[in-house]
Amino acid sequence: MTKRIALTVLALSFLIPFGVLIYLSVSTQWYYPSLISHPFTLSNWQSFLDGQSGVFKSTGLSLFISLMVSTIATSSGFFISRSLVYHTKSRWWLVSAYFPYVIAPVVLAVMLNFYFLQLGLSGTVFGVMAAQLLITLPYAIILFYGFWNRNVRNLENLVGTLGGSFTDKVRHAIFPLAKGLLVVCFFQCFLISWFEYGLTQFIGTGKVETLTIMVYRFVAESNPYLAALAGTVLIIPPIMLLIVNRKIIFKKEWSF
Amino acid sequence: MAKKLLPALFILFCLVPLGLSLGYSFLYSIGGAGLLSSGFTLQNWLELFQGEFLQSILYSLWIALVSAGLALGLALTFLFTLRQQMNQPGIYRVLFLPLTIPPIVVAFVIFQLYSGSGILSRVLNQTGLINSTQQFPALVQDPYGIGIVLAHVFIAFPFFFLVLLNLYQHEKLGELERVAVSLGADKNTIRFRVQLPILMKGLFPILILYIIFFMGAYDIPLLLGQSSPQMISVLILEKLQRFNLGDIPVAYSMAVLYALICIVTVSYLLLIYRKKEAV
Numbered sequence: 001m002t003k004r005i006a007l008t009v010l011a012l013s014f015l016i017p018f019g020v021l022i023y024l025s026v027s028t029q030w031y032y033p034s035l036i037s038h039p040f041t042l043s044n045w046q047s048f049l050d051g052q053s054g055v056f057k058s059t060g061l062s063l064f065i066s067l068m069v070s071t072i073a074t075s076s077g078f079f080i081s082r083s084l085v086y087h088t089k090s091r092w093w094l095v096s097a098y099f100p101y102v103i104a105p106v107v108l109a110v111m112l113n114f115y116f117l118q119l120g121l122s123g124t125v126f127g128v129m130a131a132q133l134l135i136t137l138p139y140a141i142i143l144f145y146g147f148w149n150r151n152v153r154n155l156e157n158l159v160g161t162l163g164g165s166f167t168d169k170v171r172h173a174i175f176p177l178a179k180g181l182l183v184v185c186f187f188q189c190f191l192i193s194w195f196e197y198g199l200t201q202f203i204g205t206g207k208v209e210t211l212t213i214m215v216y217r218f219v220a221e222s223n224p225y226l227a228a229l230a231g232t233v234l235i236i237p238p239i240m241l242l243i244v245n246r247k248i249i250f251k252k253e254w255s256f
Numbered sequence: 257m258a259k260k261l262l263p264a265l266f267i268l269f270c271l272v273p274l275g276l277s278l279g280y281s282f283l284y285s286i287g288g289a290g291l292l293s294s295g296f297t298l299q300n301w302l303e304l305f306q307g308e309f310l311q312s313i314l315y316s317l318w319i320a321l322v323s324a325g326l327a328l329g330l331a332l333t334f335l336f337t338l339r340q341q342m343n344q345p346g347i348y349r350v351l352f353l354p355l356t357i358p359p360i361v362v363a364f365v366i367f368q369l370y371s372g373s374g375i376l377s378r379v380l381n382q383t384g385l386i387n388s389t390q391q392f393p394a395l396v397q398d399p400y401g402i403g404i405v406l407a408h409v410f411i412a413f414p415f416f417f418l419v420l421l422n423l424y425q426h427e428k429l430g431e432l433e434r435v436a437v438s439l440g441a442d443k444n445t446i447r448f449r450v451q452l453p454i455l456m457k458g459l460f461p462i463l464i465l466y467i468i469f470f471m472g473a474y475d476i477p478l479l480l481g482q483s484s485p486q487m488i489s490v491l492i493l494e495k496l497q498r499f500n501l502g503d504i505p506v507a508y509s510m511a512v513l514y515a516l517i518c519i520v521t522v523s524y525l526l527l528i529y530r531k532k533e534a535v
Contacts, residue, residue, distance in 0.1 A: 007341055010334070014353045014414070017365040020375065024368065032373040032389060033381040076265070083262030093263070095526045100274050102465065102518045104472025104489045107511050110496055111277035138270050195358035198474040198489065212360050212475075219364055219479065228368075231361040238356035 021235070024228030044229045055214055055230050062194060062210040063237075065125065069132045070189035074182060077140025082174075084141065085148035094145050097138040105135055106198030116203055123205040131203040132196055136189040143185050144178075152177060187241050194237060278512060285509035292501055300509040308491060309510050315485040319401045319477075320470035323408030324463055330409070331416035332455070335424065336447055342421060351414045359411065363479035366407045370395040396480045403480035404487070408470050416459070416466075423458040424451075464525055468518055488514055 024030070025045065030038045047053040084093045100108060109131060113122065121127030155173040164172065197212040206213065211234045218227035283289040287297040304310065342348050357365075369375050372389035374396075380386045396403030424430070429451050436446045477487035486494065488510070495507035 003338055003341060006334075006338060007347060011347065011350050013410075014350050016369070017357060017362070017410075018353070020365050020368055021361070033378050035375070035378045035382055080262050080266045084266060087260075088263060091527065093266075095523055096271055097266075098522045098526065099519050100270055102468050102522050103274075103515045104469075104474060104518075106474040106489050107472060107492055107514055108274075108277065110492055110507070110511050111281045111515065112273060114280050115273070115276060134270065134273055141266065141270075195360075197358070197360045198478075198493075202493070212358060215358075215360050215364060216475075216478075219367075224364075224368060227364055231358075231364055234358055234361055235356050238358075239353075242352055242356055 018235070021228045021232045024224050025232050027225055027228075030224070044225050047226075048229055048233070053226055053229070054209065055211070055226065055233060058209050058211045058214045058230070059233055061125070061208070062212075062234075065129055065132070065208075065210060066190045066193040069129055069136055069193040070186050073133055073136035073140045073189040074186045077137050077185065078144050078178070078182065080137075081141045081144035082148050085145060086153070094142065097141045097145075099138075100134050101138045101142065104198070105196060106202055108134065109199040109202040113202065122203060123207045125204075125208055128200050128204045128208045128210075131199050132193045135196075135199070136192050139192060140185050140189055143188065144181065147178060147181055184245065187245050190241065191238055194234070278515060281508040281512045281515075285505050285512055287505065290505065292504075300505040301513075303506055304509055304513060308485070309488075309506075309513075311485045312488050312491045313471075313514070315401070316471040316488045319404055319408070319473075319487065320467045322401075323405050323412060323470050324467050326405065327409045327412035327416050327466075328459070328463065330413050331420050332452070334417055335420045335455075336451075339421070339424065351418055354410055354414045357411075358475075359407070359473070360475040360479070362407045362410055363403075363476040366403050366410070367396050367479055370403060370406070371397075397482045399482060401477075401481065404473075404477050407476045407480060408473070412466055412470075416462075419459060419462060420455055423455055427454050427458065429454065461525055464521065468521060472514070472518070 026040050026042060028039050028041045028043070044053070048055045051057060112131065112134070116122040116127050116131070119127075121130060152174065155177070156169045159169045159173045195212065196210075197216065200208060200210050201213055201216070204210070204213070209217075211230050214230045215227050215234065218224070218230060280289060284293075285300050287293045287295050287300075342351075354362075367374065371377070372392050372394070376395075377386065377389060377392040380392065381388075386392055394402075395406075432450055432454075433446050436450050441450070471487075472489050473487060474489040474493070477490050481487055481490060485491075492507050492510050492514070495503040495510065
């Protein structure tokens with residue numbers, strides 16, 4: 001009985017935030033001490049769909065930035081990690097990949113800002129993407145580092161011995177083995193970029209209005225309804241990724 | 257050619273920006289750069305060890321340790337008591353849900369739940385336990401960082417729990433338990449002297465990384481923290497964006513010192529600690 005109560009409390013504590021977001025996104029004039037006796041409306045969602053609140057535009061921009069960042073980080077991190085494993089001996093290379101990743105992104109942005117200003121990247125979408133790549137690229141390298149083991153190398157050598165080119169190695173040896181990890185890395189980098197607030201705010205100087213920026217802006221404007229709406233939109237892609245990700249991992253369609 | 261090109265790309269896109277940013281920030285902090293620089297000085301660095309920075313770094317460390325400790329304690333309790341129930345697919349899936357919420361949204365939800373005019377306060381008001389927002393205890397933007405800790409625990413607990421469940425299976429702790437029982441060990445001995453050391457050894461690097469991440473957290477303390485003391489990232493940003501331009505070199509010195517603390521900790525963890533583990 002106690003265990004069932006504990007499980008229910010656990011499940012509720014994880015589900016309540018979703019309820020709060022949806023509840024507030026359809027609320028208006030929610031003044032203290034009213035709990036449920038206030039008007040409900042779909043006007044927040046209508047303003048999202050007709051583009052009035054700016055959340056729709058931010059969703060497109062956030063999607064564009066996250067997709068670009070995760071694609072570039074995954075593809076380049078994959079081959080850079082291969083080259084680091086195959087052509088360097090010191091473990092220091094792996095350790096150094098952790099440095100940009102563990103420093104708080106906003107502190108990294110503070111320290112980098114001078115160069116971004118000099119290069120004219122501050123306040124631009126390209127600048128925000130470049131800044132996010134400084135975190136996601138090392139992350140991808142760290143994630144792929146363990147993939148390049150003796151088995152992969154032997155398989156590559158086998159394709160090479162049979163006369164295969166580098167492209168053949170990638171197509172017939174590396175890619176079939178790495179598919180699952182590539183998908184996982186893409187999703188992880190997407191989420192890092194999608195969740196990012198501090199670095200985007202500082203490098204974007206508030207001009208690059210991603211969804212996380214919009215959430216904070218609505219909170220600062222004391223508009224919890226639109227903040228909840230932007231928050232709800234923010235959690236939709238991660239939930240979709242979670243469903244896809246779990247299907248991939250647990251169906252064991254991919255080999256690791 | 258590609259052999260050298262790709263590591264060079266890594267250096268160019270990861271290490272050079274970090275080195276340049278650390279270099280510029282350090283120069284700024286000692287008066288070697290910046291429009292208001294009046295020559296070499298160590299004053300900004302000496303200031304770090306007297307006032308706000310020290311207070312802020314200790315506060316950040318406190319918040320990080322309490323958050324990680326609570327999340328770990330909860331995860332271990334659930335692991336030892338409810339591990340079997342986690343086999344139900346519905347419950348197991350729920351564990352992944354908090355991982356889909358961005359920190360800024362977690363902070364927003366915690367604020368809406370636990371602030372003076374939040375949902376919990378409204379529920380207590382409706383039930384007649386309180387009459388006004390002032391009677392509700394300060395759970396967000398409070399001196400003890402309760403709101404920040406709650407948000408961190410919400411994020412870290414499911415992750416720790418999933419890692420511990422994975423470790424439990426991977427290290428075959430169930431089988432080890434049966435062996436220990438057959439040798440006459442009681443429940444507490446099995447948990448604290450057999451299973452816990454193995455679990456902690458596996459979790460230790462992740463735990464340290466989480467403590468570092470929590471120390472540098474920005475989104476959550478920005479919404480849920482109080483104005484003094486502040487978490488380190490919030491303090492650095494505030495110093496940098498304040499009207500007092502004299503605070504900018506201090507902000508840079510804070511950023512450099514904080515970055516060095518992170519780099520040294522991770523280097524220790526990955527180079528020295530792992531080497532010790534391997535011996």
